[in-house]
Amino acid sequence: VTSANNPGRVSIREVAERAGVASSSVSRVLSGHPDVSEDMKARVLSAVAQLRYAPDPFAQSLRRQTSMSVGFAASNISNPILTETMIGAERVLRRHGYSMLMTDAEGTVELDIENIETLRRRRVDGLLLSVTDEQQSDVRQLLSDIDVPVVLVDRDVPTGLAIPRVYFDHASGMASAAQRLWELGHRSVVVISGGPRLPARERLAGIQSVFQTRGGTFLVIEKPFTVEHGSEAIAEVLAMRPRPTAVVAAGNLYTRGALVELRKRGVAIGRDLSLVGCDDITIAQLHQPAVAIVSREPRRAGEVAARLLLAHLDGSDAPTETELRLPTLFVDAPSVAEPNTKR
Amino acid sequence: VTSANNPGRVSIREVAERAGVASSSVSRVLSGHPDVSEDMKARVLSAVAQLRYAPDPFAQSLRRQTSMSVGFAASNISNPILTETMIGAERVLRRHGYSMLMTDAEGTVELDIENIETLRRRRVDGLLLSVTDEQQSDVRQLLSDIDVPVVLVDRDVPTGLAIPRVYFDHASGMASAAQRLWELGHRSVVVISGGPRLPARERLAGIQSVFQTRGGTFLVIEKPFTVEHGSEAIAEVLAMRPRPTAVVAAGNLYTRGALVELRKRGVAIGRDLSLVGCDDITIAQLHQPAVAIVSREPRRAGEVAARLLLAHLDGSDAPTETELRLPTLFVDAPSVAEPNTKR
Numbered sequence: 199v200t201s202a203n204n205p206g207r208v209s210i211r212e213v214a215e216r217a218g219v220a221s222s223s224v225s226r227v228l229s230g231h232p233d234v235s236e237d238m239k240a241r242v243l244s245a246v247a248q249l250r251y252a253p254d255p256f257a258q259s260l261r262r263q264t265s266m267s268v269g270f271a272a273s274n275i276s277n278p279i280l281t282e283t284m285i286g287a288e289r290v291l292r293r294h295g296y297s298m299l300m301t302d303a304e305g306t307v308e309l310d311i312e313n314i315e316t317l318r319r320r321r322v323d324g325l326l327l328s329v330t331d332e333q334q335s336d337v338r339q340l341l342s343d344i345d346v347p348v349v350l351v352d353r354d355v356p357t358g359l360a361i362p363r364v365y366f367d368h369a370s371g372m373a374s375a376a377q378r379l380w381e382l383g384h385r386s387v388v389v390i391s392g393g394p395r396l397p398a399r400e401r402l403a404g405i406q407s408v409f410q411t412r413g414g415t416f417l418v419i420e421k422p423f424t425v426e427h428g429s430e431a432i433a434e435v436l437a438m439r440p441r442p443t444a445v446v447a448a449g450n451l452y453t454r455g456a457l458v459e460l461r462k463r464g465v466a467i468g469r470d471l472s473l474v475g476c477d478d479i480t481i482a483q484l485h486q487p488a489v490a491i492v493s494r495e496p497r498r499a500g501e502v503a504a505r506l507l508l509a510h511l512d513g514s515d516a517p518t519e520t521e522l523r524l525p526t527l528f529v530d531a532p533s534v535a536e537p538n539t540k541r
Numbered sequence: 542v543t544s545a546n547n548p549g550r551v552s553i554r555e556v557a558e559r560a561g562v563a564s565s566s567v568s569r570v571l572s573g574h575p576d577v578s579e580d581m582k583a584r585v586l587s588a589v590a591q592l593r594y595a596p597d598p599f600a601q602s603l604r605r606q607t608s609m610s611v612g613f614a615a616s617n618i619s620n621p622i623l624t625e626t627m628i629g630a631e632r633v634l635r636r637h638g639y640s641m642l643m644t645d646a647e648g649t650v651e652l653d654i655e656n657i658e659t660l661r662r663r664r665v666d667g668l669l670l671s672v673t674d675e676q677q678s679d680v681r682q683l684l685s686d687i688d689v690p691v692v693l694v695d696r697d698v699p700t701g702l703a704i705p706r707v708y709f710d711h712a713s714g715m716a717s718a719a720q721r722l723w724e725l726g727h728r729s730v731v732v733i734s735g736g737p738r739l740p741a742r743e744r745l746a747g748i749q750s751v752f753q754t755r756g757g758t759f760l761v762i763e764k765p766f767t768v769e770h771g772s773e774a775i776a777e778v779l780a781m782r783p784r785p786t787a788v789v790a791a792g793n794l795y796t797r798g799a800l801v802e803l804r805k806r807g808v809a810i811g812r813d814l815s816l817v818g819c820d821d822i823t824i825a826q827l828h829q830p831a832v833a834i835v836s837r838e839p840r841r842a843g844e845v846a847a848r849l850l851l852a853h854l855d856g857s858d859a860p861t862e863t864e865l866r867l868p869t870l871f872v873d874a875p876s877v878a879e880p881n882t883k884r
Binding site for chain 1: 608610618619621624625627628631632635640641642643644645647652655656659660662663664768797800801804823824826827828829
């Protein structure tokens with residue numbers, strides 16, 4: 199016999215027996231069904247109280263067809279910006295009763311697609327996406343077919359779709375960095391960048407807005423977004439004649455690779471070559487000289503994205519066109535200096 | 542009508558119709574059931590070939606009660622060692638047809654428990670665990686109750702349980718570091734460490750094995766495992782009189798915090814204070830002077846752990862007592878030097 203002191207173990211059937219009604223009637227009372235007599239309601243609620251019945255939250259979520267879990271599909275968890283974003287999102291979701299499951303795609307479109315499908319199969323109620331290429335046709339198709347709320351994190355909305363998103367104003371931070379380089383006398387800049395997607399495109403646009411309108415020159419080395427390619431790009435920069443006076447490593451992984459390569463080659467950053475990096479505050483501060491960076495708050499992006507997703511999970515008709523923009527900030531440091539024309 | 546050129550859409554019912562048998566018979570043939578006549582087998586296989594029937598892998602996994610997904614419950618994804626481990630594990634699992642779902646616990650026992658429960662509710666087939674405190678009684682209970690294969694990653698097996706694990710030989714790398722400090726003339730060392738669990742305990746044991754047996758002194762500052770606490774510990778070290786000559790930041794997050802604080806305080810690492818750190822190769826190399834570290838291969842740990850889990854998912858009777866130990870390596874650098882006794 200089930201004890202009333204063990205409320206977790208009381209079943210809906212036992213409540214029904216005690217109340218002298220059918221199990222389905224108990225369900226109807228507990229789900230607030232309108233078509234229930236006052237007498238029925240009183241009998242069921244009295245039995246619930248006597249038996250200290252508590253509905254199983256998992257069974258409940260099965261009935262409601264919700265899992266109280268959210269998926270975060272990340273392009274690349276070896277990027278600390280993304281793990282910080284995930285931590286921010288998870289904190290907000292947890293506070294609202296949701297668990298967060300994460301996947302990693304190692305920067306490949308194929309894995310992004312597999313991961314989104316896996317998360318859907320595991321019945322997540324919603325998705326936060328920071329995928330490798332949101333405009334790729336299969337990804338676009340998947341996003342247009344998807345049947346749960348989605349929020350994009352620092353990505354573009356694929357053409358023709360209406361998906362809420364949170365993103366950073368990468369252009370303005372980069373424009374400030376370019377402005378600083380220009381003021382110091384740099385008239386050309388090499389940008390290590392990663393193609394037509396966010397955030398690469400907007401970072402480039404920010405630099406371009408300063409150098410091109412003023413008649414400076416502007417060179418882009420396009421590489422896949424990894425530490426190793428940051429090093430590779432610096433090797434190319436150092437082989438150029440005349441040697442460029444300023445480089446912007448437009449991404450934290452490029453910055454890491456650039457610093458390693460410049461150290462290896464014995465280049466005096468600041469004196470021989472001005473360098474602007476991205477995001478990695480600890481490395482920027484620990485490096486000698488300290489590295490000027492365009493910085494942002496990834497945890498905040500995660501928090502804001504989670505809140506936006508929660509608004510859509512609520513079942514309310516939150517507008518799917520919502521776009522929330524967060525700032526980026528140029529942090530000056532001695533890695534940026536006047537061009538050394540006597541070199 | 543389903544086209545034979547569209548094999549993904551052919552249902553088991555269509556195969557049954559073509560073969561002139563019941564759907565259940567098709568299932569029996571395809572699952573290799575022994576109680577099937579040769580005639581039945583021939584008719585079904587012929588129909589399968591004609592219709593180019595391919596079983597739906599998801600439907601198949603539902604029937605088999607497997608989800609072809611594995612959970613990785615991490616204590617703290619802001620630690621790059623863990624994300625690297627996850628990447629290694631995911632690569633191996635994917636090659637074997639499994640997706641990997643990850644969770645983060647921000648270094649708290651409560652979230653570890655919630656996350657493991659969430660992953661089980663999402664019906665993962667197995668779990669990789671690198672939790673905050675595997676000996677905590679609720680975690681122990683959960684691990685003893687769990688009904689899917691588990692592999693522990695760089696954690697102890699909780700008392701009384703038999704769970705396979707992969708871990709690093711933290712003691713030996715740390716003993717080499719301590720040996721180097723001793724040879725240079727250091728007779729006391731302060732260790733920034735994090736309590737009685739792996740890897741903290743074994744790192745401490747490695748240093749102790751050198752300093753205590755030789756009659757040196759050995760002081761431990763125990764702190765929660767975060768960057769901020771690494772900074773805090775260094776502030777305490779610098780307040781000690783006589784000032785210690787050598788510090789081991791026994792964890793990558795402590796190392797980061799220690800370096801930031803030492804820079805802030807203007808301490809000349811190497812000359813004024815010898816420092817041994819952990820794991821973060823890029824920072825260790827970029828720092829001036831370069832930082833001596835105890836290093837390891839977290840991706841390999843992830844790969845090995847995933848292979849161990851796959852052996853158990855196979856349904857084979859792989860021994861649950863399996864323990865696989867991976868090496869750690871002391872990498873010397875100028876952050877470690879003779880004690881400056883003239884200070």
